[in-house]
Amino acid sequence: MSPLEARYRRLLAVYPRDHRARHEEEMIGVLLAGAPPGRTRPHPADAADLLWGALLVHGRRAFGPVSAPAWRAGLALAVALWPFLMLTSAMATQLLSVADSVRYVGLAFVQPISILLRAEPIVVAALPVLAVLLGRRWIAALGVVLFVLYQAGGPRFLDLDTLLSPNGGSLLLAQIAAVAIAFAPAAHRAIRVIPRRALLLWGPLAVAGLTASKAIVRWVDVIAHPGIVTWKPVPWLVVAGLAAGYACRSAVGRRAALLLFPPAAALGDLGDLPSVPTATALAQLGCAALAFTAAVTVTRRRRGQRRAPAS
Incomplete structure (x- = not known):
């Protein structure tokens, strides 16, 4: 495999798996045929077209008519x-x-x-x-x-x-x-x-996270430490982000997590965003994003290990 083909295949990895199974070889053939001799890296325009095409495919699947049942x-x-x-x-x-x-x-x-x-x-x-x-x-x-x-x-x-x-x-x-x-x-x-085991796991975590987020303002001197109070939503946001990442194992779970995250975040008083400095608000949302990313990564690794053949 040439360096150019390897880089094209890495770009095509952003497409859905079943889409690659049907069209990857054909797309690779067209891209390699149109590349001048000696090229080792994809042309920026080709790379942009591939990424834009992947975004359109994912968008149609996420929000198009085919996604209505999900x-x-x-x-x-x-x-x-x-x-x-x-x-x-x-x-x-x-x-x-x-x-x-x-x-x-x-x-x-x-x-x-x-x-x-x-x-x-x-x-x-x-x-x-x-x-x-x-x-x-x-x-x-x-x-x-x-x-x-x-x-x-x-x-x-x-x-x-x-x-x-x-x-x-x-x-x-x-x-x-x-x-x-x-x-x-x-x-x-x-x-x-949702498996009952998941409810038994996330239920206590949710109670603990929301209790901790609300407890910060109770057990901290609000007048002396107003900066600490602005971090009140973080424990709850971490739990909400982890749960959302866990839910992303399925198309239905992804959509339910997307619909529920705004009201769930408001329960942890993230609804006070207009009165919170922009940097703090972004940092709070960043905590949720990191928790979400961690949950998605762990879930995908575990799923990959289950699919891998036994050695």
């Missing part, structure tokens, strides 16, 4: 995962609330009734998750009833500002998602794409 499945999976995010958020918030009570009054003085009150939002958020996992309509209906009762206990029941707040509107969306999934078999099948 997008529908990805949207269904994202909707199915939303109640899990709400449960994660409720658990992280209440864990910090309990930690604050223990810190200021001591474990012996924490009243059981206060623990029960803090468990209410977790129960309200857990019922949609059970409805999604089991596909039971009665659990979804019970979740809606409990959500209404939970909101009725507040001072502004069904007030627009309350429903649009993170503790109201997001939970309402989770209830709607649970009802849709429980009453639609096709939507219920979406959650089965």
Whole structure:
């Protein structure tokens, strides 16, 4: 193999595998036939054309008509995962609330009734998750009833500002998602794409990451160290980035991760970006990007090892 052919093949590696299997030899033949004698490197125009062509092929597959079924499945999976995010958020918030009570009054003085009150939002958020996992309509209906009762206990029941707040509107969306999934078999099948083992792995990691990200502002002197508080989202973003990279093993997972990442990032208070310096915001997103890249790299290596023949 000549140096020119080897470099062309490295450029063609950016094309999808099945596309290369069908067209690589033909493309190599055309490129080598058009190259002048003695050339050892691809012409810049040829390299640009190859890279642009690869981008178009990937774009058609990702967003063209052929990708519509994967997008529908990805949207269904994202909707199915939303109640899990709400449960994660409720658990992280209440864990910090309990930690604050223990810190200021001591474990012996924490009243059981206060623990029960803090468990209410977790129960309200857990019922949609059970409805999604089991596909039971009665659990979804019970979740809606409990959500209404939970909101009725507040001072502004069904007030627009309350429903649009993170503790109201997001939970309402989770209830709607649970009802849709429980009453639609096709939507219920979406959650089965994720192995139960993966849920058991990423669930505790998500709770730990979101709790850590929210704890920074609780246990740091905000006035004395405002710069530290701006890094609050990072632990959660790292977990979200790792989960997104893990999800990229399939076309459906890639689309679900893309749809869920913005609202998931906002749970870790990345929604405060307008008030964060640009350099800090880019660094925060860079942490998520590094975690995503690491997860994709590890996943691809493990998949390659499984495909490799035993020696």
